[in-house]
Amino acid sequence: MQSAEILVIGAGVGEDLCVINKFGNVTAVDINSEALKHIPSGSCTRKIKADACRLPFHNNVFDLILSFDVFEHIETDKEAFKEAFRVLRPGGKLIFSVPAYQWLFGSHDVILGHKRRYSMRLIKSRLKLFSVERLGYWNTFFFPICALLRLFYKRSKPKLNHYKLPKFIQNVLTYSLYFESILIQYGFYFPWGLSIFGIVKKNKK
Numbered sequence: 001m002q003s004a005e006i007l008v009i010g011a012g013v014g015e016d017l018c019v020i021n022k023f024g025n026v027t028a029v030d031i032n033s034e035a036l037k038h039i040p041s042g043s044c045t046r047k048i049k050a051d052a053c054r055l056p057f058h059n060n061v062f063d064l065i066l067s068f069d070v071f072e073h074i075e076t077d078k079e080a081f082k083e084a085f086r087v088l089r090p091g092g093k094l095i096f097s098v099p100a101y102q103w104l105f106g107s108h109d110v111i112l113g114h115k116r117r118y119s120m121r122l123i124k125s126r127l128k129l130f131s132v133e134r135l136g137y138w139n140t141f142f143f144p145i146c147a148l149l150r151l152f153y154k155r156s157k158p159k160l161n162h163y164k165l166p167k168f169i170q171n172v173l174t175y176s177l178y179f180e181s182i183l184i185q186y187g188f189y190f191p192w193g194l195s196i197f198g199i200v201k202k203n204k205k
């Protein structure tokens with residue numbers, strides 16, 4: 001059986017590629033050449049410096065595209081979604097996540113280089129070329145407290161905060177996200193969340 005061709009847009013230092021490469025041949029793309037240098041050898045088939053709005057691939061190349069928390073960094077994100085559609089094979093899928101709610105946009109987003117956060121209406125407008133299979137919120141359980149903190153620090157001076165959390169709290173966060181993922185797999189839709197995830201498809205002609 002032929003291996004799936006997988007494209008990871010915004011691969012960064014490739015922390016999750018060791019899991020992804022179990023499902024096929026992985027091409028890692030990022031605009032930051034320094035980040036690509038830190039991707040462990042053997043975790044992907046190839047790594048390429050490229051702009052998500054001008055992918056250096058022919059049409060209809062990939063079976064699957066993964067892009068997690070990337071589109072919000074791109075000024076012309078419409079073009080990036082179009083490029084993802086172009087390089088997908090008919091029947092191929094794009095799986096992505098983006099931060100939710102523009103009203104939460106603040107200093108945290110500025111320091112991370114975000115151009116926007118997304119509403120459901122906005123993300124749907126970016127997905128008109130695709131057939132939407134799943135679109136919903138994620139990172140829900142801690143949304144109230146995280147949203148309050150984001151609003152409280154909304155106008156503060158942009159800076160990165162690295163909090164050293166106790167081990168048990170880290171475990172609670174990890175298992176909460178894991179539990180959310182299981183519920184989503186079984187078709188549950190959360191009414192809100194810090195992130196929006198999508199599974200969309202390029203229909204066969």
